[in-house]
Every structure is written in C-alpha cells, then in structure tokens.
Amino acid sequence: MNAILLLSALSILTLFAGAFNMKKLALPLIFIGLIGAFVLNLGEWNVSDNYFYNKMLLFDHYAVAFSGLLTILTLFIFFLCHQYYKTENASIADIYGLLIFVLIGGIIMASYSNLTMLFIGIEILSISLYILAGSRRLSLRSNEASIKYFLMGSFATGFLLFGIALVYGETHSFHLDVIRQYVELQRGNLSLKFTTGIIMMLIGLSFKVSVFPFHFWAPDVYEGSPTLVTIFMATVVKTAGFAALYRLFVICFDNTPLPDAWLNIVWGMAALTMTVGNFSALYQKGAKRMLAFSSVSNAGYLMIGVLAMNHYFSANAIFYYTAVYSLATIAAFGVLMLVEKERGSNEFSAFRGLSTHNPFLAGVLVISMLSLAGIPPLAGFFSKYYIFYAAIQRGYIWIVVIAIINSLIGIYYYFRLMISAFAKEPDMEKIPEEFSYKAALLLICLLIIALGVYPAVMSGLI
Numbered sequence: 187m188n189a190i191l192l193l194s195a196l197s198i199l200t201l202f203a204g205a206f207n208m209k210k211l212a213l214p215l216i217f218i219g220l221i222g223a224f225v226l227n228l229g230e231w232n233v234s235d236n237y238f239y240n241k242m243l244l245f246d247h248y249a250v251a252f253s254g255l256l257t258i259l260t261l262f263i264f265f266l267c268h269q270y271y272k273t274e275n276a277s278i279a280d281i282y283g284l285l286i287f288v289l290i291g292g293i294i295m296a297s298y299s300n301l302t303m304l305f306i307g308i309e310i311l312s313i314s315l316y317i318l319a320g321s322r323r324l325s326l327r328s329n330e331a332s333i334k335y336f337l338m339g340s341f342a343t344g345f346l347l348f349g350i351a352l353v354y355g356e357t358h359s360f361h362l363d364v365i366r367q368y369v370e371l372q373r374g375n376l377s378l379k380f381t382t383g384i385i386m387m388l389i390g391l392s393f394k395v396s397v398f399p400f401h402f403w404a405p406d407v408y409e410g411s412p413t414l415v416t417i418f419m420a421t422v423v424k425t426a427g428f429a430a431l432y433r434l435f436v437i438c439f440d441n442t443p444l445p446d447a448w449l450n451i452v453w454g455m456a457a458l459t460m461t462v463g464n465f466s467a468l469y470q471k472g473a474k475r476m477l478a479f480s481s482v483s484n485a486g487y488l489m490i491g492v493l494a495m496n497h498y499f500s501a502n503a504i505f506y507y508t509a510v511y512s513l514a515t516i517a518a519f520g521v522l523m524l525v526e527k528e529r530g531s532n533e534f535s536a537f538r539g540l541s542t543h544n545p546f547l548a549g550v551l552v553i554s555m556l557s558l559a560g561i562p563p564l565a566g567f568f569s570k571y572y573i574f575y576a577a578i579q580r581g582y583i584w585i586v587v588i589a590i591i592n593s594l595i596g597i598y599y600y601f602r603l604m605i606s607a608f609a610k611e612p613d614m615e616k617i618p619e620e621f622s623y624k625a626a627l628l629l630i631c632l633l634i635i636a637l638g639v640y641p642a643v644m645s646g647l648i
Contacts, residue, residue, distance in 0.1 A: 265626035292426030331410025346390025352383030459486030
C-alpha cells in the first residue's frame with residue numbers, strides 16, 4: 187500500500203516537473219521513486235492480515251510478488267525512454283506521469299479483494315492508456331489506435347460492470363471472501379444470474395489481456411501506438427490483467443468444482459487464442475505487428491494456467507511466465523524501437539545487416555526470440571514447462587498437446603526475424619546506442635539466461 191502512495195505522489199510530481207519546465211528532473215525522479223516503491227512493496231512481504239481500506243485491498247504474497255514484478259518491468263522500460271523521447275519537447279513529463287498511473291492501476295488490479303477496487307484499478311490503467319495511445323497527435327495511426335482502444339475498452343468495461351452488478355445482486359457483497367462463501371454454500375448449484383455475471387466479468391477482463399475473441403483490437407492498437415506505449419501494453423498491462431483474472435478465480439472458486447460450461451469456455455478460449463495468435467503472426471510482414479500477435483498467442487498459454495487453477499503451483503507458473511515473457515518482450519521491442527526510429531520502418535527487411543553493424547542489438551534480439559520461442563536452456567522454455575505441468579496435473583492433456591503444437595508453429599516466425607537480422611546488408615548504417623539503453627538490454631538478457639539456468643529462484647516465490 188505504501189508503494190501505491192509513493193507512486194501516486196511520484197506521478198503528480200512528474201506532471202508538475204513538466205508544468206514548471208523542469209523536464210530534465212523527471213527521469214532521475216522516476217528512477218528514485220520506482221526503486222523506493224519496490225523497496226516499500228518488498229517490506230510488506232510476510233506481513234499478516236495486510237488489508238487496507240476496509241479490506242478492499244490485500245497485499246498478500248501474491249499481490250506483493252506481482253506488484254514488485256510490475257515495478258521492475260516499469261523500471262526497465264523507463265531506461266529505454268530517454269533515447270526514444272530525446273527529440274520530444276512538449277509533453278514528455280505528461281507521458282511519464284501517465285505511465286506511472288498505468289503502473290498504479292496495475293498494482294491495484296493485482297491486490298484487490300473487493301470488486302470495486304478491481305474496477306478502479308482497471309479504469310486508472312485504461313484511461314491513462316487511452317491518452318498514451320494517441321500521444322502522437324500528428325500521427326493518424328496513433329489517433330486511430332487511441333479511438334479504437336477507447337471504444338473497445340469502453341465496451342468491455344460495460345460487460346465488466348454489468349457482471350459485477352449481477353454478482354453483487356446474487357451475493358449482496360463486492361468482497362471476494364463473501365463471494366467465495368456464497369459459492370461454497372451453493373455446492374456447485376450456482377444460479378443463472380451469478381453464472382452470467384462471472385462470464386461477463388471474464389469477457390471484460392479477457393479484453394484487457396487480448397484473449398480470443400476479444401483480441402481484434404490488439405494488432406492495430408499495438409502498431410499505431412508509440413512503441414514505448416506498446417511495450418507497456420504488451421508487458422505491464424498484460425501481467426496486471428492476468429494477475430487480476432487469476433486472483434478472481436482462485437479466491438472465489440478454488441475450493442469448489444467449477445461447472446463444466448465454465449471450464450469449456452476457458453478451455454476453448456485458451457486453445458483458440460494460441461492458434462489464432464500463432465497463425466496470424468505467420469503472415470505478418472512487420473515485426474511490430476508480428477510481436478502483437480505473439481502477445482496474443484502468449485495470452486493463450488497463460489489462460490492454460492487460469493484453467494488449471496492449481497492454487498499455489500498455477501499462481502507461481504503464471505507469475506514466472508509473465509515475468510519471463512515480459513522481459514523477453516521488452517528486449518525485443520527495445521531492439522525494434524531503435525531500428526524503427528533510425529531506419530523509418532519496422533518491416534523485417536529493416537533488420538537486415540543488424541548483426542554486422544550492431545552485433546550487440548542482434549545478440550539481444552536472438553536471446554529474446556529464442557526465449558519467446560521456448561528454446562532451452564533459456565527461461566522461456568521453463569515458463570511453458572510450468573504452465574503445461576500445472577495443466578497436466580489437473581488432467582488437461584489435450585490443451586497441452588495443442589499448446590505444444592502451437593509452440594512449434596511459433597518457432598517459425600521468431601526465427602524468421604532472427605534470420606533477417608543476420609542477413610548481410612552493406613548499405614545499412616550503424617544504429618547509435620546509448621549506454622543506459624545498452625545496460626538495460628544487457629541486464630534483461632542476463633536475467634533471461636539466469637532464470638533459465640536457475641528457474642527455482644522465481645518459480646516458487648508465491
């Protein structure tokens with residue numbers, strides 16, 4: 187909770203730094219604030235009954251772990267900010283402040299114990315992203331991304347709110363503990379009103395994590411938004427969304443068998459999300475859009491963890507997967523961001539000659555692509571292994587078979603981008619790399635390797 191208070195003050199100070207023309211202070215202030223927030227968040231580990239605001243927020247191990255992960259991911263992304271926005275003059279502090287607000291919303295989504303706080307967290311995160319998606323005001327693609335995200339997001343929020351209202355009407359409470367007690371008393375005979383409410387909430391949350399069939403916004407919004415904002419959407423937002431989705435299901439339904447209709451819906455969503463995401467990525471000509479569909483396919487793998495719902499093991503599997511996937515995605519987009527900025531394109535052909543002129547960036551791209559493809563001994567392999575193992579423990583063999591086939595399909599388009607980077611192109615010029623940028627990418631790659639060699643460091647944290 188102290189981390190949320192510090193980050194709230196940090197975001198307001200950042201906005202004031204822009205208003206009083208002290209933009210150079212914004213990034214150092216943010217780095218100090220994010221490190222301080224991480225330390226304060228870590229201090230709440232092992233604190234019993236860590237409820238706040240009339241038990242509307244709960245900072246248990248699950249919430250503290252995901253809050254810490256979201257903060258670290260945000261810190262890495264801010265290390266990429268300076269080189270990306272160094273030519274911006276007008277609204278840079280506003281962009282930084284809104285990015286911090288996205289983080290605040292994500293932390294609330296990971297720590298809610300009351301459905302009203304879930305809604306507040308989603309709205310803090312979403313409204314900030316609607317603005318950030320359209321922050322390139324002179325770009326038609328950015329404007330299109332913003333309006334498309336806003337309209338689709340508002341529609342999804344309507345489903346979420348209607349679902350919350352139906353659940354409240356049946357249980358007479360917004361608190362997850364009370365909802366769990368209601369579910370246990372019903373002994374599997376849940377009313378149509380309650381079932382409809384939960385399904386509508388699932389639809390609303392599925393939009394945030396771009397799960398089929400609510401994923402159609404993702405490729406266009408990812409492509410049209412400024413690339414740094416796209417990184418936030420693909421990592422921080424997706425991690426927060428799955429933290430919220432799994433928290434809802436595991437607290438309310440862990441001790442009660444879910445109806446077959448619910449399980450079949452989640453099973454089908456997971457299978458179709460993986461398949462549609464991977465097959466769509468095969469036909470993309472641009473790296474940014476390919477990574478957008480890669481994000482969709484990874485949402486399908488994470489839905490397997492939600493389906494398994496094997497309490498601590500599934501929670502750890504989802505936490506480990508989101509961490510590893512996010513690190514690899516930040517690294518991949520970090521390389522793409524420089525290529526796109528210097529060569530004016532994110533097409534696969536723009537990466538040609540990268541290994542010759544920028545061997546460091548080519549190496550970062552290789553590590554990130556191999557991890558996303560699930561090639562051992564990198565961390566991406568173990569992230570998929572833990573998700574698959576959780577599903578097998580619960581008897582979901584066929585969904586694991588589908589996931590393995592989809593993983594093999596994904597190898598093709600990940601390797602396709604790597605091959606482009608190693609194709610010789612003597613006419614391409616060297617891309618300038620700042621020290622802080624290279625240091626952040628190097629640390630991310632080392633973490634991907636370390637978490638693959640020693641997965642137990644994080645895989646059993648919750």
